Amino acid sequence: MELDEALFFLGDFGLYQTIIYVLICVSGQFTQAWHMLSMAFLGGLPEHHCKVPEGLYLNHSVPSSLVDGRVVYSQCSMYKNVSIDNSTVPCEDGWEYSFQSTIVTEWDLVCVKSALVETSESVFMAGVMVGSLVFGQLSDHFGRLRVWLVSIWLQIVFGVGAAFAQDYYSFTILRFITGALEQGVDIVSYVMATEMFSPARRSFAGVLTTLFWASGIMSLALLAYLLPNWRHLQLLISLFNVIALPYWWYIRCFCLVAYFGYLTGLRQFVPVFSTLRSNRNSTHAYEAQMSQTKWPHSECHILS
Structure with a gap:
């Protein structure tokens, strides 16, 4: 019996599916919007x-101009010697x-180094591209x-590492890895979330994942306001998915019961899993079908 057939017998939508769907979308869509747009x-x-x-005084040392009624100081240059002439040099003592x-x-990362910010984001997106090519194949296998x-667990590790990076290059490398893992979380979560529903409802389930993504985008602005320190913000968006650490045990239960429900208390499970509409025949029909099915014993097959 294929999963779609099992869902047909169990019902189209139920409380258990809803809970697992939300858990998957929170860790797989909501938090991934944070990683994608945090830069x-x-x-x-x-x-x-x-x-x-x-x-020295600021207005005597840095060139300025009047823009829309306010004084704007030069960002990348200062006077070489105010007492002699108005020649300028690049900032010599850093910036304020x-x-x-x-x-x-x-x-x-300003003036001659300003392009490094965009470069870091481009490297992150390169990681996203690599992840999109790799993790779909890995999940099938x-x-x-x-x-x-x-992918979630590794993203936590490398994301936290980026929060403690001591230089630009280590930060960018860790962000590249985080970007690749983002696709391992995002793409696979989308497939898992939609496959929990019957084919007739999968389009709706797929569209609904975008609401979690959009909610993540909106909440990121609030997080950035509450956590003005970039290290604290990076640490939070990385550690939030610690809630996913026990997912292996209670999401995996869905796969096992869908295949081996008749061995694990199907009569108690079906009323929760199946549709909220009464379907008294679902248990008996499913048990009859399950008793005639030959089962593969590969765990990879069960979870694929």
Whole structure:
């Protein structure tokens, strides 16, 4: 018996499916929107100007102009010697920022280094591309649940590592790996979530996952507001999926009961799993069909 046939006997929609669907979408869609778009806040570019040497005044040391009625100071240059002429040089003593704690302010990714912020995001997206090519094949071969959970656990490890990165290059490398693992979580979760429903409802289930993604996008702005320190923000969006650590045991139950329900208390399970509409014949029909089915014994097959 295929999974679609099992779902036909059990019913189209039920409480158990709903719970597991939400769990999958929270870890597989909601939190992945954070990883995908977090660079907008991790790499936020504040207003900045050259740091003025002690004993000098800002308006005497940094070129300025009037823009829309307010004074705007040059971001990348300062006067070489105010007392002699108005020649300028690149900032010599670093920068001062309007707000602190992004990767830009920590590693001074401004002026000649400003392209490094976009480069880091491009490297992350390159990881996403690699992950999209790899993890679909891996999930078909080793089983969706196994690949999905391993991707989540590894994403936690490398995401936390990025939060403690001490330089731009280690941060970017860790973000590349996190981006690849994002696809191991995102793509596989979409397939798992939709496969929990009958073919007639799968389009709806697939569209519904986008609501979790959109909710993740909206909540990210609030998180960034509450956690202005980029390390704290990166740490939170990485550690949130710790809730997925026990998923192996209670999501895997869906696969096992769908295949071996007659051995694990089907009569108690079907009323919860099956449709909220009464379907008194589902248990008897399913038991009869299961008794005639030959079962593969490969765990990878069960979870694929």
